[in-house]
Amino acid sequence: MLTRSKTKNPAVLSYYAMRRAVGYIALSLPFVLACGCILFAIIGPDHALPHPLLQRSLSDYYYTPVRNYYVGSLCAIAAFLVCSRGYDLQDEITGYLAGAFTFGVALFPSVNPYAAGYTSLQVDIGFVHTGFAALMFLVLAYICIFLFRKSSPEKPFTRRKHHRNRLYGVCGLVIVVSMFAMVALTISSSHRSVPPSGLLFWWESLALAAFGMAWLTKGEGILKDRQQNRVHVS
Numbered sequence: 100m101l102t103r104s105k106t107k108n109p110a111v112l113s114y115y116a117m118r119r120a121v122g123y124i125a126l127s128l129p130f131v132l133a134c135g136c137i138l139f140a141i142i143g144p145d146h147a148l149p150h151p152l153l154q155r156s157l158s159d160y161y162y163t164p165v166r167n168y169y170v171g172s173l174c175a176i177a178a179f180l181v182c183s184r185g186y187d188l189q190d191e192i193t194g195y196l197a198g199a200f201t202f203g204v205a206l207f208p209s210v211n212p213y214a215a216g217y218t219s220l221q222v223d224i225g226f227v228h229t230g231f232a233a234l235m236f237l238v239l240a241y242i243c244i245f246l247f248r249k250s251s252p253e254k255p256f257t258r259r260k261h262h263r264n265r266l267y268g269v270c271g272l273v274i275v276v277s278m279f280a281m282v283a284l285t286i287s288s289s290h291r292s293v294p295p296s297g298l299l300f301w302w303e304s305l306a307l308a309a310f311g312m313a314w315l316t317k318g319e320g321i322l323k324d325r326q327q328n329r330v331h332v333s
Contacts (some may be wrong), residue, residue, distance in 0.1 A: 118318025121179050124172050125311030129304035132160045132169055132217040156299040156309075158228065170205045177201035190246050196240040203231030229285070236278040236298040236306055243271030243313045259324045263316055270309040277306035 115155055133153055140149040154160050160169045181198030184191060210217050210225040217225075247267040250256055280302045288296065 115318045117179055118183075118314050119320045120318075121176055122311045122313070122315030122318060122320060124176060125307045125314065127311075128307055129157060129171050129283060129300070130173075132163075134161045134166050135165040135168060136160060151297070153297065153300055155212060155297050156209070157303045158204075158232070159202035159212050161208045162211050162213060173201055173205035177205065186249055186251065190249075191257055193238060193242060193246060197235065197242060200231050200235035200238060204228060204235055207231060229249075233278065233282070236274055236281075239306075239310050240271045240274040240278070243310070244268045244273065245271075247313060247317055257324050259322050263322045266316055266322065267313055269312040275304045277302045277309070281306075 136149055136154070137152070139285050140147060149163075154163065157169070160166065177198045179198075180194050180201060183194045184195070207224050207228045208220055214221075244267065246329045250260060254260075281299055284296050284302070309327045
Protein backbone atom coordinates (compact mmCIF):
# COMPACT_ATOMS: atom_id res chain seq x y z
CA MET A 100 0.00 0.00 0.00
CA LEU A 101 1.33 3.45 -0.98
CA THR A 102 0.53 6.61 0.93
CA ARG A 103 1.68 10.17 0.35
CA SER A 104 3.41 11.83 3.26
CA LYS A 105 2.27 15.40 3.78
CA THR A 106 3.35 17.98 6.30
CA LYS A 107 0.75 18.88 8.89
CA ASN A 108 2.62 21.90 10.23
CA PRO A 109 0.29 24.92 9.78
CA ALA A 110 3.26 27.33 9.63
CA VAL A 111 4.86 25.39 6.77
CA LEU A 112 1.56 25.09 4.92
CA SER A 113 0.92 28.83 5.32
CA TYR A 114 4.43 29.66 4.06
CA TYR A 115 3.93 27.57 0.93
CA ALA A 116 0.53 29.17 0.42
CA MET A 117 2.05 32.65 0.60
CA ARG A 118 4.72 31.66 -1.92
CA ARG A 119 2.00 30.52 -4.28
CA ALA A 120 0.06 33.73 -3.64
CA VAL A 121 3.10 35.80 -4.62
CA GLY A 122 3.38 33.74 -7.81
CA TYR A 123 -0.29 34.23 -8.66
CA ILE A 124 -0.13 37.98 -7.99
CA ALA A 125 2.93 38.41 -10.23
CA LEU A 126 1.48 36.25 -13.01
CA SER A 127 -1.88 37.99 -13.01
CA LEU A 128 -0.77 41.60 -12.40
CA PRO A 129 -0.43 42.71 -16.08
CA PHE A 130 -3.72 41.03 -17.02
CA VAL A 131 -5.64 42.50 -14.06
CA LEU A 132 -4.25 45.99 -14.62
CA ALA A 133 -5.05 46.00 -18.33
CA CYS A 134 -8.52 44.47 -17.97
CA GLY A 135 -9.35 46.59 -14.93
CA CYS A 136 -8.44 49.79 -16.71
CA ILE A 137 -10.53 48.80 -19.74
CA LEU A 138 -13.48 47.87 -17.51
CA PHE A 139 -13.36 51.19 -15.64
CA ALA A 140 -13.33 53.06 -18.97
CA ILE A 141 -16.30 51.11 -20.31
CA ILE A 142 -18.46 51.64 -17.24
CA GLY A 143 -17.28 55.24 -16.87
CA PRO A 144 -19.10 58.33 -18.12
CA ASP A 145 -17.74 58.00 -21.67
CA HIS A 146 -18.62 54.29 -22.00
CA ALA A 147 -15.70 53.82 -24.38
CA LEU A 148 -12.45 51.91 -24.56
CA PRO A 149 -9.46 53.73 -23.08
CA HIS A 150 -6.91 55.36 -25.35
CA PRO A 151 -4.39 53.89 -25.60
CA LEU A 152 -5.89 50.48 -24.99
CA LEU A 153 -2.76 49.37 -23.13
CA GLN A 154 -0.42 51.64 -21.23
CA ARG A 155 3.17 51.87 -22.49
CA SER A 156 4.39 50.19 -19.27
CA LEU A 157 3.04 48.64 -16.09
CA SER A 158 4.28 51.66 -14.15
CA ASP A 159 1.96 53.96 -16.13
CA TYR A 160 -1.04 52.21 -14.57
CA TYR A 161 -0.21 54.23 -11.46
CA TYR A 162 -2.03 57.09 -13.19
CA THR A 163 -5.16 55.08 -14.00
CA PRO A 164 -8.16 53.97 -11.90
CA VAL A 165 -6.35 50.70 -11.03
CA ARG A 166 -3.53 52.52 -9.23
CA ASN A 167 -4.46 51.11 -5.82
CA TYR A 168 -4.30 47.54 -7.11
CA TYR A 169 -0.93 48.22 -8.75
CA VAL A 170 0.60 49.70 -5.59
CA GLY A 171 -1.08 47.16 -3.30
CA SER A 172 0.15 44.18 -5.33
CA LEU A 173 3.74 45.44 -5.33
CA CYS A 174 3.60 46.14 -1.60
CA ALA A 175 2.21 42.65 -0.92
CA ILE A 176 5.03 41.06 -2.93
CA ALA A 177 7.60 43.30 -1.23
CA ALA A 178 6.32 42.44 2.24
CA PHE A 179 6.63 38.73 1.58
CA LEU A 180 10.12 39.09 0.11
CA VAL A 181 11.24 40.93 3.22
CA CYS A 182 9.78 38.21 5.46
CA SER A 183 10.97 35.24 3.38
CA ARG A 184 13.75 33.06 4.72
CA GLY A 185 16.21 30.69 3.05
CA TYR A 186 19.06 28.39 4.02
CA ASP A 187 21.49 31.03 5.29
CA LEU A 188 22.15 34.72 5.96
CA GLN A 189 22.81 35.37 2.27
CA ASP A 190 19.25 34.32 1.44
CA GLU A 191 17.88 36.56 4.18
CA ILE A 192 19.83 39.64 3.07
CA THR A 193 18.80 39.05 -0.55
CA GLY A 194 15.17 38.90 0.56
CA TYR A 195 15.54 42.21 2.38
CA LEU A 196 17.06 43.83 -0.71
CA ALA A 197 14.43 42.43 -3.07
CA GLY A 198 11.65 43.63 -0.79
CA ALA A 199 13.19 47.09 -0.35
CA PHE A 200 13.62 47.56 -4.11
CA THR A 201 10.05 46.40 -4.76
CA PHE A 202 8.74 48.82 -2.15
CA GLY A 203 10.75 51.52 -3.94
CA VAL A 204 9.07 50.72 -7.26
CA ALA A 205 5.65 51.00 -5.59
CA LEU A 206 6.27 54.15 -3.58
CA PHE A 207 8.23 56.18 -6.16
CA PRO A 208 6.07 56.48 -9.31
CA SER A 209 7.30 56.99 -12.83
CA VAL A 210 6.56 60.29 -14.55
CA ASN A 211 2.96 60.85 -15.59
CA PRO A 212 2.69 60.03 -19.32
CA TYR A 213 -0.32 62.34 -19.65
CA ALA A 214 1.28 65.43 -18.09
CA ALA A 215 2.04 68.39 -20.34
CA GLY A 216 5.33 69.00 -18.53
CA TYR A 217 7.39 67.81 -15.60
CA THR A 218 9.06 69.49 -12.67
CA SER A 219 12.64 68.62 -11.82
CA LEU A 220 11.39 66.75 -8.73
CA GLN A 221 9.04 64.60 -10.82
CA VAL A 222 11.86 63.76 -13.21
CA ASP A 223 14.16 62.83 -10.31
CA ILE A 224 11.47 60.62 -8.77
CA GLY A 225 11.02 58.97 -12.17
CA PHE A 226 14.73 58.17 -12.30
CA VAL A 227 14.55 56.75 -8.77
CA HIS A 228 11.63 54.57 -9.87
CA THR A 229 13.59 53.28 -12.86
CA GLY A 230 16.62 52.56 -10.70
CA PHE A 231 14.58 50.63 -8.15
CA ALA A 232 12.89 48.66 -10.95
CA ALA A 233 16.25 47.67 -12.50
CA LEU A 234 17.65 46.62 -9.12
CA MET A 235 14.47 44.71 -8.31
CA PHE A 236 14.61 42.66 -11.49
CA LEU A 237 18.34 42.00 -11.03
CA VAL A 238 17.82 40.67 -7.51
CA LEU A 239 14.80 38.61 -8.57
CA ALA A 240 16.87 37.05 -11.35
CA TYR A 241 19.66 36.30 -8.84
CA ILE A 242 17.14 34.61 -6.53
CA CYS A 243 15.87 32.40 -9.35
CA ILE A 244 19.25 31.45 -10.79
CA PHE A 245 21.22 30.94 -7.58
CA LEU A 246 19.15 30.82 -4.40
CA PHE A 247 16.18 28.76 -5.59
CA ARG A 248 18.53 26.15 -7.02
CA LYS A 249 20.03 25.37 -3.63
CA SER A 250 19.20 22.05 -1.97
CA SER A 251 18.76 21.15 1.65
CA PRO A 252 21.39 18.61 2.79
CA GLU A 253 18.60 16.82 4.65
CA LYS A 254 16.55 16.15 1.52
CA PRO A 255 17.39 13.88 -1.43
CA PHE A 256 18.02 15.46 -4.83
CA THR A 257 15.00 14.14 -6.71
CA ARG A 258 14.15 14.18 -10.40
CA ARG A 259 11.49 16.81 -9.66
CA LYS A 260 14.13 18.97 -7.95
CA HIS A 261 16.28 18.68 -11.07
CA HIS A 262 13.33 19.82 -13.18
CA ARG A 263 12.59 22.67 -10.80
CA ASN A 264 16.21 23.84 -10.96
CA ARG A 265 16.04 23.94 -14.74
CA LEU A 266 12.83 25.95 -14.54
CA TYR A 267 14.35 28.39 -12.02
CA GLY A 268 17.33 28.89 -14.32
CA VAL A 269 15.11 29.58 -17.32
CA CYS A 270 12.97 32.02 -15.30
CA GLY A 271 16.07 33.88 -14.13
CA LEU A 272 17.46 34.15 -17.65
CA VAL A 273 14.10 35.38 -18.96
CA ILE A 274 14.13 38.12 -16.32
CA VAL A 275 17.68 39.14 -17.28
CA VAL A 276 16.91 39.21 -21.01
CA SER A 277 13.69 41.15 -20.37
CA MET A 278 15.54 43.66 -18.22
CA PHE A 279 18.16 44.31 -20.90
CA ALA A 280 15.39 44.73 -23.47
CA MET A 281 13.65 47.24 -21.20
CA VAL A 282 16.88 49.18 -20.70
CA ALA A 283 17.50 49.22 -24.47
CA LEU A 284 13.98 50.52 -25.17
CA THR A 285 14.33 53.21 -22.52
CA ILE A 286 17.73 54.39 -23.78
CA SER A 287 16.53 54.36 -27.39
CA SER A 288 13.46 56.46 -26.59
CA SER A 289 15.56 58.82 -24.48
CA HIS A 290 17.98 59.47 -27.35
CA ARG A 291 15.08 60.14 -29.73
CA SER A 292 13.21 62.22 -27.11
CA VAL A 293 10.04 60.16 -27.55
CA PRO A 294 7.98 58.12 -25.08
CA PRO A 295 9.09 54.50 -24.60
CA SER A 296 7.71 51.93 -26.99
CA GLY A 297 4.61 49.96 -26.03
CA LEU A 298 6.87 46.89 -26.13
CA LEU A 299 8.00 47.95 -22.66
CA PHE A 300 4.68 46.68 -21.27
CA TRP A 301 5.20 43.24 -22.79
CA TRP A 302 8.81 42.87 -21.62
CA GLU A 303 7.80 43.88 -18.10
CA SER A 304 4.91 41.40 -18.22
CA LEU A 305 7.26 38.64 -19.40
CA ALA A 306 9.69 39.34 -16.56
CA LEU A 307 6.86 39.31 -14.01
CA ALA A 308 5.51 36.08 -15.49
CA ALA A 309 8.92 34.43 -15.08
CA PHE A 310 9.17 35.68 -11.51
CA GLY A 311 5.65 34.48 -10.75
CA MET A 312 6.27 31.06 -12.28
CA ALA A 313 9.41 30.62 -10.17
CA TRP A 314 7.60 31.49 -6.95
CA LEU A 315 4.60 29.36 -7.85
CA THR A 316 6.99 26.45 -8.29
CA LYS A 317 8.79 27.27 -5.04
CA GLY A 318 5.44 27.20 -3.28
CA GLU A 319 4.85 23.65 -4.56
CA GLY A 320 2.15 24.83 -6.93
CA ILE A 321 3.78 22.79 -9.71
CA LEU A 322 6.55 20.17 -9.94
CA LYS A 323 6.06 19.15 -6.32
CA ASP A 324 8.04 16.11 -5.12
CA ARG A 325 6.00 12.95 -4.92
CA GLN A 326 7.07 11.55 -1.60
CA GLN A 327 5.69 8.10 -1.04
CA ASN A 328 6.22 5.73 1.81
CA ARG A 329 5.72 2.02 1.34
CA VAL A 330 3.71 0.45 4.10
CA HIS A 331 3.74 -3.33 4.42
CA VAL A 332 0.38 -4.83 5.28
CA SER A 333 0.52 -8.24 6.95
